[in-house]
Amino acid sequence: EAGVVQSPRYKIIEKKQPVAFWCNPISGHNTLYWYLQNLGQGPELLIRYENEEAVDDSQLPKDRFSAERLKGVDSTLKIQPAELGDSAVYLCASSQGALAGEQFFGPGTRLTVL
Amino acid sequence: GDSVTQMEGPVTLSEEAFLTINCTYTATGYPSLFWYVQYPGEGLQLLLKATKADDKGSNKGFEATYRKETTSFHLEKGSVQVSDSAVYFCALNLNTGNQFYFGTGTSLTVIP
Numbered sequence: 001e002a003g004v005v006q007s008p009r010y011k012i013i014e015k016k017q018p019v020a021f022w023c024n025p026i027s028g029h030n031t032l033y034w035y036l037q038n039l040g041q042g043p044e045l046l047i048r049y050e051n052e053e054a055v056d057d058s059q060l061p062k063d064r065f066s067a068e069r070l071k072g073v074d075s076t077l078k079i080q081p082a083e084l085g086d087s088a089v090y091l092c093a094s095s096q097g098a099l100a101g102e103q104f105f106g107p108g109t110r111l112t113v114l
Numbered sequence: 115g116d117s118v119t120q121m122e123g124p125v126t127l128s129e130e131a132f133l134t135i136n137c138t139y140t141a142t143g144y145p146s147l148f149w150y151v152q153y154p155g156e157g158l159q160l161l162l163k164a165t166k167a168d169d170k171g172s173n174k175g176f177e178a179t180y181r182k183e184t185t186s187f188h189l190e191k192g193s194v195q196v197s198d199s200a201v202y203f204c205a206l207n208l209n210t211g212n213q214f215y216f217g218t219g220t221s222l223t224v225i226p
Contacts, residue, residue, distance in 0.1 A: 004157070033214070040216050040218070040219070040221075041218055041219065041221050042203050042216035042218045043158070043203075043216050044216075045213075045214070048213075056213070064177075091157060091158070093157075093158075101149065101160075101207075102160045102163060103160075103214060105150075105157035105158040105159070106157050106158075107155070107156055107157045108157050
């Protein structure tokens with residue numbers, strides 16, 4: 001069974017440019033998470049979807065970040081415009097949504113903003 | 115608020131040494147507890163978990179026991195290997211809505 005797929009793996013952009021990350025969760029997983037991971041830190045939740053509904057986006061900087069999960073499967077996270085401080089690894093994870101269930105993580109997208 | 119506190123690293127051990135990485139938590143209700151491992155350049159992988167008090171999670175020689183009285187979930191391994199070098203994250207899931215909270219991670223380096 002395929003794991004969580006993310007693309008691209010690496011992205012280098014100049015500040016003020018837009019950037020988008022794509023995530024394909026494990027088949028059948030209703031819950032999808034986007035996390036931000038700064039160097040030497042743990043993942044910090046940006047947004048959580050249950051199917052196509054964003055149920056927790058309280059930590060998403062909505063002035064520049066947006067996300068969507070059309071049809072409750074794939075998801076895209078966008079930053080526009082990017083700032084230097086956005087340089088980090090963006091992780092996508094999915095779970096079946098059952099209580100106490102584990103999350104399955106993708107390899108992440110490493111973003112560098114110059 | 116709900117949170118996880120991990121022992122700060124980095125930790126450097128010789129091969130076959132005993133490992134302990136401390137983790138304590140603050141949570142309302144009865145969370146499930148997890149240890150995730152992240153190898154260089156990869157995403158996080160579940161190492162072990164425990165869903166209720168006194169449960170012991172174990173995998174690949176690693177163990178952790180859910181201690182409600184001390185709100186702890188310390189990770190242990192009796193004899194580490196070079197291949198165990200990675201970053202270890204303690205996490206909790208509030209069993210009320212798929213909310214996960216992660217610690218800051220502890221970097222482990224095992225030298226031959």
